[in-house]
Amino acid sequence: MVKFENVTKSFGTITALDRVSFKIEKGEFVFVIGPSGAGKSTLIKLILKEYLPTEGTIQVDEVNLNEIPKKKIAEYRQKIGVVFQDFKLLGDGTVFENVALALRVLGKKPDEIEKKVATILDLVGLKDRAPFFPSQLSGGELQRVCLARAVVAEPDIILADEPTGNLDLGTGREIVELLKKINSTGKTVIMATHNFEIVNLLSQRVIELDKGKVISDQKKGKYHLK
Amino acid sequence: MKDHWRTTWTHMRRTPYQALAAILIMFLTFLISMVFVLTAGGFQIVLRYFETRPQVTAFLKDEATSSQVDAIKAKLAQTGKVKEVRYVSKEEALSIYREQNKNDPLLLEMVTANILPASLEVSTEGLTHLNEVAQILRDEQAVEEVIFQEDVVKTLDQWTKNIRRIGLGLMGFFGLVSILIILVIIGMKITLRKDEIEILQLLGASRWYIRVPFVLEGLFYGAVGAFLAWGIIYLLLLYLTSFILSFFQGISLLPVSPIFMLILLGTELIAGIVIGSLGSLLAVKRYLK
Numbered sequence: 325m326v327k328f329e330n331v332t333k334s335f336g337t338i339t340a341l342d343r344v345s346f347k348i349e350k351g352e353f354v355f356v357i358g359p360s361g362a363g364k365s366t367l368i369k370l371i372l373k374e375y376l377p378t379e380g381t382i383q384v385d386e387v388n389l390n391e392i393p394k395k396k397i398a399e400y401r402q403k404i405g406v407v408f409q410d411f412k413l414l415g416d417g418t419v420f421e422n423v424a425l426a427l428r429v430l431g432k433k434p435d436e437i438e439k440k441v442a443t444i445l446d447l448v449g450l451k452d453r454a455p456f457f458p459s460q461l462s463g464g465e466l467q468r469v470c471l472a473r474a475v476v477a478e479p480d481i482i483l484a485d486e487p488t489g490n491l492d493l494g495t496g497r498e499i500v501e502l503l504k505k506i507n508s509t510g511k512t513v514i515m516a517t518h519n520f521e522i523v524n525l526l527s528q529r530v531i532e533l534d535k536g537k538v539i540s541d542q543k544k545g546k547y548h549l550k
Numbered sequence: 551m552k553d554h555w556r557t558t559w560t561h562m563r564r565t566p567y568q569a570l571a572a573i574l575i576m577f578l579t580f581l582i583s584m585v586f587v588l589t590a591g592g593f594q595i596v597l598r599y600f601e602t603r604p605q606v607t608a609f610l611k612d613e614a615t616s617s618q619v620d621a622i623k624a625k626l627a628q629t630g631k632v633k634e635v636r637y638v639s640k641e642e643a644l645s646i647y648r649e650q651n652k653n654d655p656l657l658l659e660m661v662t663a664n665i666l667p668a669s670l671e672v673s674t675e676g677l678t679h680l681n682e683v684a685q686i687l688r689d690e691q692a693v694e695e696v697i698f699q700e701d702v703v704k705t706l707d708q709w710t711k712n713i714r715r716i717g718l719g720l721m722g723f724f725g726l727v728s729i730l731i732i733l734v735i736i737g738m739k740i741t742l743r744k745d746e747i748e749i750l751q752l753l754g755a756s757r758w759y760i761r762v763p764f765v766l767e768g769l770f771y772g773a774v775g776a777f778l779a780w781g782i783i784y785l786l787l788l789y790l791t792s793f794i795l796s797f798f799q800g801i802s803l804l805p806v807s808p809i810f811m812l813i814l815l816g817t818e819l820i821a822g823i824v825i826g827s828l829g830s831l832l833a834v835k836r837y838l839k
Contacts, residue, residue, distance in 0.1 A: 374752075398754045398755060399756075400754070401752065402753075414746055428553060429755035
């Protein structure tokens with residue numbers, strides 16, 4: 325469960341999020357939509373505890389993020405998988421090594437890592453790309469590596485920050501379908517996007533932000549360009 | 551830990567010149583340290599050698615009687631400042647002279663026991679007693695002349711002290727330089743790997759998971775630098791043994807005991823590990839907030 329209560333995040337005089345409140349239940353698939361600068365990425369970074377809210381409280385699985393000490397942030401982040409728009413992959417690591425990294429930081433044993441990475445690469449359709457380096461992959465493949473890394477450790481929550489931002493519609497659709505597949509296993513998926521075609525493709529909950537405020541929260545929402 | 555060592559190795563392989571620079575500076579620090587440790591140790595042995603030699607020699611008049619010699623011995627013993635007194639007769643003096651000049655027959659001709667004086671060779675308990683003992687001997691009627699090696703021993707003592715001081719100063723200075731260089735190199739590596747560190751942090755890697763490879767890197771540089779310095783010094787010692795022995799004839803400076811060298815290796819390795827780890831820990835603390 326992810327709960328925002330009157331969350332405000334300011335950067336100097338700029339207010340990125342303004343008294344935002346919502347609650348996302350376990351196992352939900354939620355799109356956070358809005359134009360550039362609406363506050364979508366800030367919201368994702370707040371959940372990831374990259375930022376601290378200026379005001380208000382954020383609860384993730386009954387834990388108030390404001391109360392998590394610095395030393396425990398790493399432990400908290402291990403429960404969350406993140407997919408980034410710019411992939412954030414190690415350029416000098418292979419596909420296998422990049423995905424394995426999420427398990428290595430958890431201290432998993434090599435044979436367990438090998439098994440899990442193989443399974444997840446199979447799931448995202450990159451089994452044959454395991455020894456490839458990021459520079460040898462297409463944009464869609466890179467995003468699938470990123471997705472594999474986000475889910476390999478079986479986190480409860482998957483955050484995706486504009487995962488289709490650098491992809492064409494067809495590839496973006498594949499990524500979202502993969503996210504939906506992961507969601508069907510009971511994982512909570514929160515995806516920030518401004519891609520209306522992707523949002524309209526799936527009938528899912530949509531939280532719409534504009535200028536840092538929640539302007540709509542629909543159960544089976546659509547994204548209408550203004 | 552295997553995982554961390556693998557990461558450390560990857561870090562070093564990707565920036566080999568920085569790794570080489572770090573190892574070289576550590577090598578230089580330990581090379582200088584070992585040169586000074588061994589030189590100071592050598593001087594200590596030379597000093598001890600001179601301290602154990604008879605430091606005061608009193609040449610006796612030809613008419614000196616054995617009762618006078620015994621009286622002098624007793625007087626010296628009473629002071630409590632004398633370790634040993636040895637009487638060297640004219641005949642013994644001649645055989646010593648012959649031994650010392652055996653390769654020069656010209657010097658051996660015409661010299662008989664009669665022209666060489668008998669003497670008393672005195673070792674004192676400490677260098678501070680030399681003057682006092684020499685004065686007692688000078689006051690004796692049976693004594694013709696007194697000579698003592700005060701200057702040699704004092705100079706050696708001063709040299710040993712100076713070498714120790716300069717050595718400690720240089721060791722401290724280079725130790726500090728090494729720590730700073732490791733700090734800068736590891737700092738640069740942290741900056742270069744900023745993106746990778748950010749990814750690790752976002753994936754939930756603990757602080758220590760991120761820090762350990764950098765600390766291990768500093769530790770590795772220190773240990774390798776220390777080991778190389780030890781190896782080079784040991785080889786040099788073995789190579790120069792015959793030269794050193796011929797230079798310091800009669801003083802058993804070499805060979806250095808292998809156990810001593812192993813203890814030295816252990817100490818250097820520990821110091822290397824401490825210096826390397828300290829430099830990298832400071833870098834990690836400074837650059838990985």
